Amino acid sequence: MPIVARDASLLIVRGADALNFIDGLSTNLVKNLQSGSHVQTVFTDRNARIIDLCTCYHMDSFIVLIGHNQNREILLTHLNGRILTSDVQISDATENNDFFIEITEETKEYSKGITALRIAESEVLLVASKGTGPDADMNREQWNEWRIQEVRPDVGHEISNKCHPFSCGLEHLVHPEKGCYIGQEILVRMRSRGTIGRGLQRVENGSCKPNFVTTKGKSHCLAIVRINNRESQ
Amino acid sequence: MDCGTCETAPAVLITKPEPVSVSLTITERATTMLTDAFGDDDSHALLVGVSSGGCSGYMYDLQIVESTEQDVQELNIDGFRVLVPNATSHLLDGIEIDFVEKLMGGGFKINNPSADSTCGCGESFS
Numbered sequence: 333m334p335i336v337a338r339d340a341s342l343l344i345v346r347g348a349d350a351l352n353f354i355d356g357l358s359t360n361l362v363k364n365l366q367s368g369s370h371v372q373t374v375f376t377d378r379n380a381r382i383i384d385l386c387t388c389y390h391m392d393s394f395i396v397l398i399g400h401n402q403n404r405e406i407l408l409t410h411l412n413g414r415i416l417t418s419d420v421q422i423s424d425a426t427e428n429n430d431f432f433i434e435i436t437e438e439t440k441e442y443s444k445g446i447t448a449l450r451i452a453e454s455e456v457l458l459v460a461s462k463g464t465g466p467d468a469d470m471n472r473e474q475w476n477e478w479r480i481q482e483v484r485p486d487v488g489h490e491i492s493n494k495c496h497p498f499s500c501g502l503e504h505l506v507h508p509e510k511g512c513y514i515g516q517e518i519l520v521r522m523r524s525r526g527t528i529g530r531g532l533q534r535v536e537n538g539s540c541k542p543n544f545v546t547t548k549g550k551s552h553c554l555a556i557v558r559i560n561n562r563e564s565q
Numbered sequence: 566m567d568c569g570t571c572e573t574a575p576a577v578l579i580t581k582p583e584p585v586s587v588s589l590t591i592t593e594r595a596t597t598m599l600t601d602a603f604g605d606d607d608s609h610a611l612l613v614g615v616s617s618g619g620c621s622g623y624m625y626d627l628q629i630v631e632s633t634e635q636d637v638q639e640l641n642i643d644g645f646r647v648l649v650p651n652a653t654s655h656l657l658d659g660i661e662i663d664f665v666e667k668l669m670g671g672g673f674k675i676n677n678p679s680a681d682s683t684c685g686c687g688e689s690f691s
Contacts, residue, residue, distance in 0.1 A: 344574055356618030378621050378682065378691050408577060414617035417635060417652045425574030512689065517620035 333436035334470040334478070335458070340431035341404035342459065343397040343411075347419040350395045354388060357414060357514055359497055361507045367392040370449045374505050375407060376515035380496040380522075383410050385487060385505070387451055398449075398459065400487040401426065430465040432458040435478060454482070480549040483534045490532055490546045490554060498522060499556055500546075501532035531559040584638070584651035587658045589613070591642050595664040595673060599645055602629060610639070610646035613662070613675075615653040619689020621682055623656060625675045 345354065355363035360373035370389040374382055384403035389396040399407055404426065411422060434448075434456045442448045446466075447459040458465065470478075478484070483501060485491050490500040496519065497506050506519055522528050533555055537548065540555045547554040591599065603609060612633055614626040630648070637648040649657055661676040677683075680690035 416615060416617055417650055418617060421576060423574040423576045428574060512619045514622050
């Protein structure tokens with residue numbers, strides 16, 4: 333099955349308050365995460381703009397946050413400033429690992445040393461120690477064509493600090509019932525009033541304004557376009 | 566991850582803000598409520614802290630404690646012992662502790678001139 337290399341980051345969060353700390357800063361329910369489980373969540377600022385999309389994996393004695401390398405510094409700054417008196421320590425293992433996504437719906441065994449986390453019905457996130465991962469056989473162009481077909485947002489295209497999670501296809505990661513987190517008030521208001529504004533769609537090339545296009549493919553593209561808010565609810 | 570690379574990962578250097586010498590005030594209404602709560606017992610103190618979270622990023626955390634293991638600065642405001650953790654002192658300088666009556670009951674309210682914004686429920690600030 334196709335495998336694409338990812339420029340990801342890997343932060344390790346230790347301490348008694350680690351789960352609650354992440355839960356209070358991101359959109360999905362994290363605090364009940366059990367050892368060996370993972371969940372995707374979005375760190376947002378107080379204007380509900382995205383800081384990073386992360387996969388949060390409970391490894392028993394610590395929590396792993398797999399995010400995107402281009403957002404690593406801003407995420408670290410965001411986290412560091414909010415540790416305050418919490419029992420939280422963060423270390424950075426990005427440089428020790430390689431990251432991949434395999435497109436497959438199959439459940440299979442991976443070689444020893446590779447951590448496989450299913451992050452979508454047809455996507456498995458693979459983390460391997462440096463130089464020991466699988467060979468990537470999908471290039472950037474093929475990955476983008478696949479994403480357009482599947483309406484799958486990606487960091488650097490749809491997912492950016494100009495967007496909130498609803499506008500770039502991450503609404504499923506905004507938990508409807510969890511308690512306070514940074515940006516929650518804005519997201520809850522958008523959802524309850526039906527004023528999401530823009531949404532991610534797959535459209536034919538040339539059928540929308542060029543500045544709405546986030547990923548351009550051969551015949552279709554992904555675009556963040558104005559949507560009929562009431563219908564979107 | 567499962568290969569053990571996490572154990573050798575370097576700790577991220579955390580830049581902690583320098584503690585500031587906190588100045589705070591307590592309104593008359595809040596003083597009345599604290600007098601009711603403390604009575605003549607001067608063994609307890611009001612711990613005014615901040616934790617991360619809430620819609621705006623930080624949340625106030627008021628507790629009545631006998632002591633704390635946190636590194637704190639102790640103030641005497643109108644006869645009350647007030648403890649402020651040094652780790653969050655930069656967020657608390659200049660605050661006013663008030664007490665407000667609401668439909669759902671009364672509660673302490675922090676007025677913070679340094680806060681850029683507060684969330685609708687007034688529990689968190691940034």
